[in-house]
Amino acid sequence: MKQVSHKIMSFVMAIVVLFSTMSFTVSMHYCGETLVETAMFHKAEGCGMEMQKPATKDCSITKKDCCNDEQIVVDGQDELQLQVDTISFEQQLFIASFVYTYINLFEGLENNVSSYEEYRSPLIDKELFKLDETYLI
Template structure:
């Protein structure tokens, strides 16, 4: 049971370190207020809704400002994971030392059951005291 719990806790701690160091970027493409495309690995494809309006003065086509917007969410992971003992201040060092010292043998079980009264026999019963004093448990 102890090895199973230690394997689970080691796996969860490794997963925590992995998730805290991973950085990623999410690209979202909106047309108006509607989400059209989302991409994690690359840029989101646009919907190609460019509106062409004819210019009244000539034959050239002018392009209006697009109603589409792109949103980029960048989640940055941790860069430095290695903390040294000297980076901690004195109070934190004292707490860490006392914590490790007090809990180092907490989860180790006894190798055998110790029964301190195994070699001693009970005293001989001369009289039954409850019957002598007529005290009965109901």
């Protein structure tokens, strides 16, 4: 269960990083006040009613074109690299000790180690329990 939740969280984090760094453009073409076409990632094609340039230089058209194009640009985040060289020595020491203790925190002992295995029992000169005992007759 723990591995499945780690995989799900890593997948979600990868999707968040992908969408936070992705940039795209939405292009819209209006003919008058009506939205004719919307395109993403490329320029919207016109409706065919755009004004053409005159064929001669002497002729000038003063009529305004009824079509216009709009673009909405969504910029993604550009700076994702962390600056590691600004960590002080005390912070590096804390991180190293935290990682070391966290790794060893959940480590179990494979066999029970007893510290009394090398201990020798003292030699008995007298049986002390026989000296202090009282017997009821």
